[in-house]
Amino acid sequence: MKVGIVGAGMVGSSAGYALALTGTASEVVLVDVSEKLAIAQAEDIAHATPFHSATKVRAGDYQALAGAGIVILACGVNQKPGESRLALLERNAEVFRQVVGAVLAVAPDAILLIASNPVDIMTEITTRLSGLPATRVIGSGTILDTARFRSLLGRHLGISPQSVHAYVLGEHGDSEVLTWSNALAGSVSVASFAEQVGRPLTPELRAEIDDNVRNAAYRIIEGKGSTYYGIGAGLARLVKAIALDQRAVFSVSILTPEVEGVRDVALSVPRVVGASGVIVDLFPELDAAEHAALARSAALLKEKTASLQL
């Protein structure tokens, strides 16, 4: 499958690199307002492929996106140290007003994968600007937060993160919800697994993991300016699920008719992803505190989008 990436900065190029190394795409086309940057990134990534795959990587203009099955949108601005994702909204909404129409004019059948922040609201904006069905405009949502949660739980329990089935729901941002009540390690609850291996999940440890997941981006941005390897790998994983019609479950964000009583809001719940985009939404059983936190997250996103002029 041919995959387009608009925004050849750190996130876009990392996604391109992950796609090329894994051979998930037959062709990757990088587009950026800085043609020079897109050409340099494509050339650099192309030099990695001979070690691992036959993916063709090149830079191009919007016309070069014709025939793409998926277009990733990773354009716009990123956070400065201490800045929230929501603070990027006006600037990135303006970028998307220019970009979405240009992409659709040449690749009307592509599934759009949104990475730019605040990703839930950018997903809603893209859905509304494009007129595409919500199931074909997929925000990376909390895939990265879910990966961070699984990584920390796996490390604590001494097992592979792939054997941890735990999700972060809601906003990809400060109001996100770590769902402990339904988290599994293998086939048992993480709490039971932790007791059985003598590493109980104390309230202090849960609070520490929550903080490490919720504030990971702030810490990484403080240390190195931006985050990109995690989301790059996550975007490549979503492309694989779509390209191979895997019907795999991810906590991705799409404009959803109703979540916890809030209507028409984009946020993450677990969803089945395959060739046509999102196939099924899943609403996991939550405890009362998680329900309330998800409702607060949905209400916050709804409030932020209410004033948007599209």
Ligand SMILES: NC(=O)C1=CN([C@@H]2O[C@H](COP(=O)(O)OP(=O)(O)OC[C@H]3O[C@@H](n4cnc5c(N)ncnc54)[C@H](O)[C@@H]3O)[C@@H](O)[C@H]2O)C=CC1
């Ligand atoms: N969803 C997630 O989990 C994550 C999202 N992000 C978000 O991804 C976005 C990109 O972040 P980075 O790659 O670090 O930023 P970056 O600044 O390295 O790259 C952004 C690129 O967008 C390009 N761009 C700006 N306006 C454009 C336009 N009108 N048309 C085409 N290209 C345009 C810029 O020239 C730049 O190369 C940010 O909004 C960031 O917050 C970052 C990490 C994780």
Ligand SMILES: CC(=O)C(=O)O
């Ligand atoms: C920047 C961002 O959204 C993240 O790393 O989670």
